[in-house]
Amino acid sequence: MGKICVEYAKLPGDYWRILIFGIGRCIKDHRGPVRNLGTMTLFSTLAEGDFDEEQLKIAYEEIFIKIFNGFQAEVYEPEWINGICSHSLTGMASVISQKFSLLQSIVPSFYSLLLSGIFKFNETLAKTALLVLKQLIYYNYKSFTDNLWDETVVVFKKLIEKLMPNELFLELVGGKLPFEPRSVSDKIVILYQVILTAKNIFCKESAIDDENENDEALDDVPIKILESFIMIFENVYILARDFDSKFELRKSLWSAGFMAGNKTLPGLFRIEKESLNLMIALVYRTENHDKVYEISKNLLYDVANKEKLFAGRKEEITSIEPVISKTLIPYLGKNVHETMKKLGPELIELITISDPLIREELKKILKLSLRFYDNNEKIT
Structure with missing residues (x-):
């Protein structure tokens, strides 16, 4: 089907538009199989077809972006996340990667869309968006301009700023939690996923093993970018370690109902552990190792x-x-x-x-x- 569409799109005039927008309508069909086939066909056609920059950007703005409607819905069903959402995000990331020279200017917009999805604080949706973010960076970083690296740093800064559970340090009000426990728990879960994503992108566990030939950590990352990421995740580590060291604070939150189902006091152990792991590996790739000491x-x-x-x-x-x-x-x-x-x-x-x-x-x-x-x- 994709090959037929690619050939059809070569016809002169606006046939490409009729084709692409026709497929785009299938994505919103009420029948699941039609939606799935439409999604697969749309992105395979965009990836394989001989479209110019303007045509690709029209498809991005007028079809792809509208699939998500800015992630404005209150609730997203797992079926939609694992189906249309996941396939569309992955498909568009693949199109951008295959036609990066034409589409690198839309990467900041794509980043913003991924952030919007993550900030719905739905764990399944966040994992999907983070996986796509990882793939986009991993497959294209060698073509990143300085500006695009800066945009990538900004994405992670925004993620950390939004997901840091600073509410944990607020004083109880009349023995009650000054925050909604579920929302803070969701932030903690997604923050952990962000750390794992950064770890998978920038520093495999073998990153400090000079003899490991299978090290898949990104090479040729500018030092200033690594230093920016060190600062970002150092803040995470400091907060997690600070919280974990405060017995009375953790006890009071637990008594007030935060993570009350746990048999032990609430803690940020996993976040502390993985942010430490990430920082060490990042610092190792820089020239100044004083931070680790x-x-x-x-x-x-x-x-x-x-x-x-x-x-x-x-x-x-x-x-x-x-x-x-x-x-x-x-x-x-x-x-x-x-x-x-x-x-x-x-x-x-x-x-x-x-x-x-x-x-x-x-x-x-x-x-x-x-x-x-x-x-x-x-x-x-």
Whole structure:
């Protein structure tokens, strides 16, 4: 069907418009199979057809954008999200990728549409939009202009600003929550998905492994862009860690009904863990690694003294111990001399920690540090 449409679109005059708008009407048909076939045919035709820039932009503005109507509906059914919505967003992202030289100017508009979908605070819709965002960046970043990189940074800034659960730090009013718990819970869930999306885009877990030939993290990302993302997700990490460290705050929120169904106090452990993971990998790709040393100082102290912390914090530290063993300490081991100068006492204090994986990684750093002494290279 798509091939027939592509050939038909080559006819002179406005036949292309009749064709494309005719297919577009099928997308709004009341019959599911017709809608699905229409969606598939529309985007395969746009991708494979010999359309010029003006024609593609007309299809984008007058057909594609109107499918979503600015995400103004109050409720979206899973069937629509997983069907027309998902297929249309993925289809348009594919068209943009295949004709990027013609369509890169509409990427900011496409970004805005994705943000509108995410800000409906529907987890399924947000996951769909974030997946499309990831694919769009991943397949086109090598063609990004400086301006488009800046637009990409702005997208993530807006996401974080909107999704940061700052309400958690508000004072209770008469023992009651000063916010609607469901909306804040939704923000937390989607914020976690945003962090995972950024992690998948910019830094696979193998990003600090120089010998891993299958590292799929984006290369050639401008340093200033990496630094912008570090700042964005450092704010997330700081907020999550701050919240997780406040026993009385977490207890009061729980008592007032926030995440009352949980057996333990509310926490942002997953967000703290993944934002830390993301930051370490991003910093590793820059020239200034001081940020990791700064973060590590307090973090390693808490890990070493986990048993002295209150129960809720023990759970927090336990949740991030895999990051310590798999990412942070191997990262620090890349520059043992500098690490021992800045974090020697904190690392020594980890010797008695119970986690065997952390101990093993720690041994590697300490052995390397002894070689410096053997070679008369004093660490001061």
